Every structure is written in C-alpha cells, then in structure tokens.
Amino acid sequence: MSAPDATALSVTEAARLIAGRELSPLELTRAYLDRIRRTDGHHGAYMTVLEAGALASAAAAEREIAAGRSRGPLHGIPIALKDLIQTKGIRTTCGSTILKDWVPDADAAVARRLQEAGAVLLGKLHLHEFAFGPTGVNPHYGTPRNPWDPARMPGGSSSGSGVAVRAGLAAAALGTDTGGSVRIPASLCGIVGLKATYGRVSRAGVLPLAWTLDHVGPMTRTVADAALLLQALAGQDPADPSTAVPPPPDYRAAMQGEVRGLRVGMPREVFFERLDPDVEAGVLAAARALEGLGVVLEEVALPGIGDAAAATFAIIAAESMAYHGPLLRTQAAAYGQDVRTRLLAGQFVLATHYINAQRVRQVVRAAVDGVLSRVDALLLPTTPIVAPRIEEQEATVGGIRQDVCAWLTRCTRPFNLTGHPALSVPCGLSRGGLPIGLQLVGRMFDEATLLRLGAAYEAVSPMRDRRPPEP
Amino acid sequence: MMSSLSPALLQDIAEALARLPIAPEDLPLIQAQLEAQAEGLGRLDALDLSRVEPATVLLPPAEASR
Numbered sequence: 001m002s003a004p005d006a007t008a009l010s011v012t013e014a015a016r017l018i019a020g021r022e023l024s025p026l027e028l029t030r031a032y033l034d035r036i037r038r039t040d041g042h043h044g045a046y047m048t049v050l051e052a053g054a055l056a057s058a059a060a061a062e063r064e065i066a067a068g069r070s071r072g073p074l075h076g077i078p079i080a081l082k083d084l085i086q087t088k089g090i091r092t093t094c095g096s097t098i099l100k101d102w103v104p105d106a107d108a109a110v111a112r113r114l115q116e117a118g119a120v121l122l123g124k125l126h127l128h129e130f131a132f133g134p135t136g137v138n139p140h141y142g143t144p145r146n147p148w149d150p151a152r153m154p155g156g157s158s159s160g161s162g163v164a165v166r167a168g169l170a171a172a173a174l175g176t177d178t179g180g181s182v183r184i185p186a187s188l189c190g191i192v193g194l195k196a197t198y199g200r201v202s203r204a205g206v207l208p209l210a211w212t213l214d215h216v217g218p219m220t221r222t223v224a225d226a227a228l229l230l231q232a233l234a235g236q237d238p239a240d241p242s243t244a245v246p247p248p249p250d251y252r253a254a255m256q257g258e259v260r261g262l263r264v265g266m267p268r269e270v271f272f273e274r275l276d277p278d279v280e281a282g283v284l285a286a287a288r289a290l291e292g293l294g295v296v297l298e299e300v301a302l303p304g305i306g307d308a309a310a311a312t313f314a315i316i317a318a319e320s321m322a323y324h325g326p327l328l329r330t331q332a333a334a335y336g337q338d339v340r341t342r343l344l345a346g347q348f349v350l351a352t353h354y355i356n357a358q359r360v361r362q363v364v365r366a367a368v369d370g371v372l373s374r375v376d377a378l379l380l381p382t383t384p385i386v387a388p389r390i391e392e393q394e395a396t397v398g399g400i401r402q403d404v405c406a407w408l409t410r411c412t413r414p415f416n417l418t419g420h421p422a423l424s425v426p427c428g429l430s431r432g433g434l435p436i437g438l439q440l441v442g443r444m445f446d447e448a449t450l451l452r453l454g455a456a457y458e459a460v461s462p463m464r465d466r467r468p469p470e471p
Numbered sequence: 472m473m474s475s476l477s478p479a480l481l482q483d484i485a486e487a488l489a490r491l492p493i494a495p496e497d498l499p500l501i502q503a504q505l506e507a508q509a510e511g512l513g514r515l516d517a518l519d520l521s522r523v524e525p526a527t528v529l530l531p532p533a534e535a536s537r
Contacts, residue, residue, distance in 0.1 A: 310508060310511025310515050311515060313511065313512070314512060314515065325489070329490065332491075337500070341501050344491065344493055344497060345504045345505055345508075347484070347485055347489045347491060348501075353512050353515060356515045356518070359524065359525050359526070361525075362525070363520070
C-alpha cells in the first residue's frame with residue numbers, strides 16, 4: 001500500500017492491516033505527518049503538531065507489535081486531541097491566549113487511556129475559545145476551514161477535530177461536548193460524532209466549561225471506529241466522581257446485532273420544526289432507509305422539551321461564569337468578545353433560574369426516559385442547518401432569523417441536559433454540497449444500540465463513499 | 472424582566488454583585504443575549520415545579536442495573 005493512501009483508511013481497516021503486518025504504524029504515521037505538512041496550511045486544523053513524539057510512539061508501537069505484544073486495535077493508530085484535553089509536557093491552549101504557554105504536568109484521563117491503548121498522538125487541534133461556542137470561529141488562532149467548502153465554518157467547539165478527521169489529517173480525534181460540540185462539527189464536516197452517556201467517559205483533566213453538561217467523545221469516519229474508541233475511553237475513573245461503576249459492554253460485538261424490529265421514535269416538537277429543507281429531506285430519507293432495514297418508526301412526544309433550551313442556557317451560563325469568574329476579573333480583555341460577553345451574561349442568571357433549570361432537567365430527563373421505555377432510540381437531525389459561512393452571525397430558516405449559535409445547538413443541547421447518549425452520523429449532502437447529520441439518541445448507558453443502528457444505517461447511507469474535494 | 476434591564480443597570484449589578492465591571496462596548500451584546508433568553512427564563516419561573524427536586528449533580532444519571 002502506498003503511504004498517502006493509508007490516510008484514507010478507517011481506524012478499523014488500518015487496525016486490520018496492522019494486525020496482519022500489511023501496514024506498519026510508522027508508515028501510517030509518516031503518511032499522516034506528510035499530509036498534515038502538505039495540506040494543513042489550507043485546513044488549519046492543528047494547533048500543535050508533535051512530529052518527533054508521534055514518530056517515536058509509532059516506532060515503539062511497531063517494535064511491540066513485532067514482538068507479539070499488541071495492545072489491541074488502537075495500537076499504532078495516529079489520533080489527535082482537542083486542545084482542551086490536558087497532555088503532560090505538551091502545550092494545551094484551550095483556544096485561548098491566556099493559556100498560550102500552559103504546559104500541563106499530567107495527562108487527562110482520556111489521553112492516558114488512548115496512550116495505554118497504544119494510539120499515536122499526532123498533535124493538538126483547534127477549537128472555539130474555551131470550547132464556549134458552536135461555530136469554531138476563533139479570533140486568536142484562526143478558524144479551521146470546512147473541508148467541503150473553505151468559506152464555511154467547521155462547527156464547534158471541536159472545530160479542528162471535525163476538520164482533521166474529515167480531511168484525512170488524523171485517523172480519529174477526541175472532542176468535548178457541552179451543548180453539541182462533538183456532534184455539531186461532526187454534522188457540519190460529515191463525520192461520525194458520539195457523545196456517550198454522562199458518566200460513561202471520564203472528564204478528569206479536561207478543562208471544564210459546565211461541569212454538569214460536559215462530555216468527552218470520539219470523532220471518527222465510521223461508526224465502527226467510534227465503537228473502537230469508546231471501548232478504550234469508557235469506564236470508571238476515581239478522578240471523576242460522575243463516572244459510572246458498571247463496566248462497559250463489548251461495543252464491537254454489541255453493534256453486530258440485527259436492527260430489524262427495533263423501534264425508533266421521531267420527536268416532532270422542537271427537533272423537526274423550522275429545518276433547512278435539505279436537512280429535513282436528508283433526515284427523512286435516512287429514516288426511510290432505516291425503515292427499509294426493518295426498523296419500526298413512530299412519532300413520539302417529549303413533554304417539557306420546549307423548556308430544555310432555557311434550562312440549558314441557565315446551567316451553562318451559571319457554571320461557566322463560576323469557573324471563569326476569577327480569570328475574567330484579571331484578564332477580561334484577553335478573551336474574544338463573543339466568549340467574554342457570553343460568559344459575562346452569566347452574571348445575570350439568578351440562583352433561582354439555575355435551580356429551576358436543574359428541576360426542569362429532571363422533568364425533561366424523565367420525559368426522554370419515558371419515551372425510551374417504549375422505543376429503542378430517537379431519530380432527529382443533528383443540526384437544523386448546514387454549515388453557515390464563516391462570517392455569518394445569523395441565519396434565516398422558515399422566515400425566522402436567528403443567531404447562528406441558537407440554530408446550531410437546538411437539536412443537540414437537550415441531551416447534554418438529560419445526559420442521554422447521542423450519535424451523529426452523516427446522512428447526505430445539501431444541494432450546495434454540504435453535509436447533513438442524522439442524530440440518534442439512546443437509553444442511558446445503551447450506546448451499543450445507537451452504534452448498532454448507526455452502523456446499519458451507514459452501510460446504506462448515500463454518504464458512505466463520499467469524500468470532500470482535495471485542497 | 473431581563474428585557475427591561477438597561478445597560479447602565481447591568482453595569483451597576485455587575486460591579487456591585489459580581490465585582491466584574493463590564494466594558495461599555497460589551498454591554499449591548501450582553502443585553503441582546505439576555506433579551507434573547509428572557510422569555511425562556513421567564514417560562515422556567517412560571518412552571519409548576521412544586522413536586523420536582525433539582526437534578527442530582529456530579530453523580531451519573533440513574534443507572535440501569537445492566
């Protein structure tokens with residue numbers, strides 16, 4: 001296999017070739033580094049490239065595998081991390097100039113788990129400043145370009161992760177998701193993004209945005225790859241008291257099952273209101289494709305879902321302001337204006353708003369649990385719109401003009417509020433050639449059913465073999 | 472409620488309660504954000520939540536026994 005082709009392989013395919021000694025980790029890593037060198041000037045995905053470290057890790061992986069000490073399917077696979085995830089001895093900027101020289105003295109739990117699984121760290125990826133925004137536009141370090149159209153935003157906050165995976169600059173990446181920040185760039189860039197159940201993956205060592213909404217998740221080119229990464233990431237961590245005790249199942253085995261007969265609910269209120277017509281057509285076509293595989297679709301209602309947006313706003317505003325308050329007191333001018341004003345708005349959220357939001361959280365969570373006791377998953381769009389132009393502040397859909405951030409987060413935020421697992425899978429291109437995301441939401445800790453549904457859909461999806469143009 | 476807060480009042484509240492003065496050029500943006508959320512936050516105030524306790528935080532959601 002020629003080296004440049006190796007960057008087009010999924011993690012699953014590369015792992016199979018590495019296991020069969022048909023591809024070496026060093027060869028694969030060199031192919032990625034070469035592609036980063038040639039094209040990241042155009043894409044702008046990387047904050048920091050770790051060429052020497054990646055080559056050393058790949059060489060070590062190669063030696064271990066040759067000696068018969070394989071650590072599993074991620075051994076020798078080149079991955080990259082959102083630059084909000086702490087890495088020992090490696091600069092971690094969080095997309096902020098305030099932390100431009102911060103070098104953590106310990107790895108985040110997720111970074112350590114990937115390292116233990118033998119993954120090769122290629123580098124750290126761009127993001128919306130402090131992960132507080134869904135567009136990926138960053139006034140300090142520049143904005144990664146959407147691989148399908150460089151004039152379009154990649155989505156955020158895990159902007160570099162979405163771009164790097166879609167553009168072949170990493171085999172997989174990690175993002176974080178407080179209001180949709182894994183799923184939104186996955187949708188806008190045309191890749192798979194998984195926010196597992198709150199408590200499934202440790203947040204220890206990841207700079208917080210809002211403690212009770214934050215999640216870490218894999219961003220990959222295929223659903224099977226997301227399962228491989230989740231397997232390595234999932235599990236209890238004493239350093240994160242929110243992590244769940246029961247061990248995760250074997251996701252690869254669980255996702256092989258039949259989807260015929262699974263029941264999937266489509267919640268019309270909020271999620272299917274005011275959609276870009278191309279998004280609506282793409283998601284409905286995906287629903288029909290699942291129906292063709294024997295999935296039983298039905299409309300469902302989620303009482304209280306209309307209050308989820310306000311509750312999420314109150315929680316994220318209060319929690320983020322509580323974290324950033326000390327920094328804002330001394331370095332307010334160092335924040336970009338969009339993030340600074342978003343944070344400062346949190347001063348005017350009352351304690352009663354926050355508490356009532358936490359009560360609404362119970363109501364909405366119970367409503368979603370109730371529906372998911374009758375159906376196996378929910379199906380909805382990931383984002384109501386396709387990628388806006390980078391400079392766009394507002395967008396109009398169905399005659400309603402609204403802030404781009406409100407459009408982008410409408411369908412994702414409710415599941416940060418409830419903690420349910422949610423998977424975004426590419427389901428088509430708009431007439432303008434921009435990706436559309438299908439979102440599947442599952443029962444608490446039942447990521448396996450989502451992966452099974454997602455993989456079954458992916459096999460018949462019109463996006464299966466679609467790639468963005470080369471720069 | 473929030474929609475009637477003037478930039479000057481926002482500035483006074485910020486300084487008095489949070490000890491975080493706001494640059495004048497940021498005030499219109501903050502006011503616009505609060506106005507956009509005012510209706511939703513007002514609805515939270517109006518809900519009958521008398522039988523609902525706040526969500527437990529820092530613990531995983533009710534785990535299925537699986």
